[in-house]
Structure formats: structure tokens, C-alpha cells
Amino acid sequence: MKTSTAKPRRELIDVRYADERAKTRIGWLDSKHSFSFGRHYDPRNTHHGLLLVNNDDIVKPGMGFETHPHRDMEIVTWVLRGSLVHQDSTGHSGVIYPGLAQRMSAGTGILHSEKNDSWRLEGHKHADPVHFIQMWVVPDTDGIKPGYEQLEIDDELLRGGLVTVASGMKQHDGASAIRIKNRHAALHVARLEAGGSVALPHAPYLHLFVARGSVAMEQAGTLAEGDAVRLTGSGGQRITASAPAEVMTWEMHATIAG
Template identity: 80%
Template sequence: MKLSTVAPAKSRTDIRYADERGKTRISWLDSKHSFSFGRHYDPRNTHHGLLLVNNDDVVSPGAGFETHPHRDMEIVTWVLRGSLVHQDSTGHSGVIYPGLAQRMSAGKGILHSEKNDSWRLGGEQHRDPVHFVQMWVVPDSDGITPGYEQLEIDDELLRGGLVTVASGMAKHDGAAAIRIKNRHAALHVARLQPGGTAELPEAPYLHLFVARGAVTLEGAGALTEGDSVRFTATGGQKVTATADAEVLVWEMHAAIATR
């Protein structure tokens, strides 16, 4: 995909409420899609900035996504509750859990699976679902060598405010937990206690997702779990928790070029 770094001319704040999302519900999966995904296709809702997928998934124990392919995509997975087992064709495997930043670069092609069956790697079987958000952004270049990276950052999140989880931007060299292969994008996460605040960065494109809890957004009002906001040519607003909350913020300085 071609990218555009032309700054948008007008500022906009577009609130999307949780119940407006597309939904996929089957026996083992409850998935909600912020953008077009699978059979939920809307040509007016394919992406924002560089973000194409923001899926809010709950997977039953013992179930999950069997081995499937990806190509030319930076995939960041953020677990909110439970644990998720990752395995891929480059030989990487492990358990992802809350506070662990994880990125997979699909590049020229990769196969992977994601399942809620950590006991198969050792330990007792559990009955807990796993709740996670999976986000896809386009890379700078197609056909790169596939890769994988993860790092535990739970301690940093305890300090409050936005923590840079994943970034390809030069200004986050040495500051981001993990790197992604797009020099125009960064993911920040904040865990907030009631009354705690985080200030949004300024960027041509921002995407705020309330992963859990409830917050108020300066100038826009109350947001609850599953709500999201797409900002264009703005930023600097404060997000304040009204209950224990976790918010995911994509900062993007380019967008997918549209014809």
C-alpha cells in the first residue's frame, strides 16, 4: 500500500461507540471489529491513518485461531486478561499475557496460530477466557523478512500516563518497548486509576480505544469500554479515568493513500 504524509487540512474528532462495531460471534469467539474485517465490509470504514484492524477478541479456553497466513503487515497484540499462546513459522513461540508487548512482522509471508491453551506448555488446565486487542498497521516496505519481538513492561504501566509500547518513529528510539516497521506510527498505552489522566500526543492522525473501564475525553465527554475516537489534525486533549481504565492510543504521522 502507498502511504501519504500530506497533513489533513481540517481537524476532526469522530467518536465511534462500542455497539456500532461489526461483530463475529461463534462458539469459541466473541470478536468486535472497529474497522471492516472479514464479512463486515464497509468501504467507508476501512482504516484510519495507518491502522487497518482493531479487533477486540474474547477466546474460550482450549480454542483459538488455527495456523493461518499473513503478509506485509505489522501486527501488535495486547492482552487485557488471561493468556494467549503464539506460535509461528519462524520458530517463535510463547505465552502472551497482560503487560507483555508483542509484535509480529508478517513481511514476505508468515504462518502463525493463537490459542487459549497455555497449559499445553506446562501447568494446570484453566477455564478462563482470554481477552485481547489485535491491531494491524501497514509497514513502510513490502516483502521484508518476517520477525517477532516481545518485552514485558508491566512495571512501566504502573506509573500511569501514556507508555510507548510499540513504535517505528525516530523520536522513540530507545524509549519504545518494541519496534515496528513503520517510521510514522507508534502505539501508546495507559493504565489509569480513577482520577488519573493521560494527555494525547499531537499528530495528523490519532486513534483512541477504551480497552476497559470508563474515561472522560476533554471536549467530548464520557467514553466506556469498547468506545473509540478517531482524531484528525488534532491532539493534546486529556483523558481522565472515571473507573479503573486502560486506553490504547495510536499516534500516526501518515495515512494509507486513497485514490
């Protein structure tokens, strides 16, 4: 996909509430989509900046996404509760859990599965659903070699500030938990106690998602779990938690063109 680094012509703060999201509900999956996804297509809601997918998924135990393909996409998965087993055609496998950052670069093509069946590796069965956010960002170069990276960052999150979870930006080299293949994008996460606050970065495109709890945001008001704010030509707003909360912010200095 072509991208553009041209600066937005105007500032915009667009609040998207949790109940406005499209939903996919089948026997084993409860999925809510911030953007067009699968059969839920809306030409007015295909992306924000470089972010194409922000899926909020709950998967029942023993179930999950069977092996399926991806190509030319940076896929970041963030688990909120439970555990998710990843396996892919490059030979990588492992259990993703809260506080573990994970990125898969689809590149020229990759097959992978994601299932809530970690007992197959750990040996003790559980009956807990897994709740995770999966995000897709376009790479700035197509046709790269597929890759995988993960790193535990739970200790950094305990400090309460914005933690750079994934980034391809030069200024985060050596500072982000994992690297993505787009030099114009970074994902930051904050876990806040009630009353804790952080300020958003400044960027042409920002996407704030409230993964847990509730917060108050300058110029946007009160935001609950599942709410999101798309900011264009803005940034610097302060977010304050009204209850223990977890917020995810994509900082993007380019957008998908066209």
C-alpha cells in the same frame, strides 16, 4: 499499500461507540471489529491513518485461531485478561499475557496460530477465557524479512502515564518496548486509576481506544469500554479516568493513500 504524509485539511473528532462495531460471534469466539474485517466490509470504514484492524477478541479456553497466513503487515497483540499462546513458522512461540507487548512482522509471508491453551506449555489446565486486542498497521516497506518481538512492560504501566508500547518513530528509538516497521506510527498505553489523567500526543491521525473502564475526554465527553475516538489534525486533549481504566492510543503521522 501506498501511504501519504500530507497534512489533513481540517480537524475532526469522530467518536465511535462500542455498540456500533461489527461483530463475529461463533462458538469459541466473541470478536468486535472497529474497522472492516472479513465478511464485515464497509467501504467507508477501512482504516484510520495507518491502522487497518483493531479487533477486540474473547476466546474460550482450549480454542483459538488455527494456523493461518499473513503478509506485509505489522501485527501488535495486547492481552487484557488471561493468556494467549503464539506459534509461528519462523520458530517463535510463547505465552502472551497482560503487560507483555508483542509484535509480529509478517513481511514476505508468515504462518501463525493463537490459542487459549497455555496449559499445554505450563502443565496446569484452566477454564478462563482470554481477552485481547489485536491491531494491524501497514509497514512502510513491503517484502521485509518476517520477524517477532516481545517484552514485558508491566512495571512501566504502573506509573500511570502514557507508555510507548510499540513504535517505528525515530524519537522513540530506545524508548519503546518493541519496534514496528513503520517510521510514522507509535502505540501508547496508559493504565489509569480513578481520577488519573493523561494528555494525548499531537499528530495528524490519532486513534484512541478504551480497552477497560471509563474515561472523560476533552471535546468528546464520556467514553466507556469499547468506545473509540478517531482524531484528524488534532491532539493534546486530556483524558481523565472516571473509574480504573486502560486506554490505547495510536499516534500516526501518515495515512493510507487512496
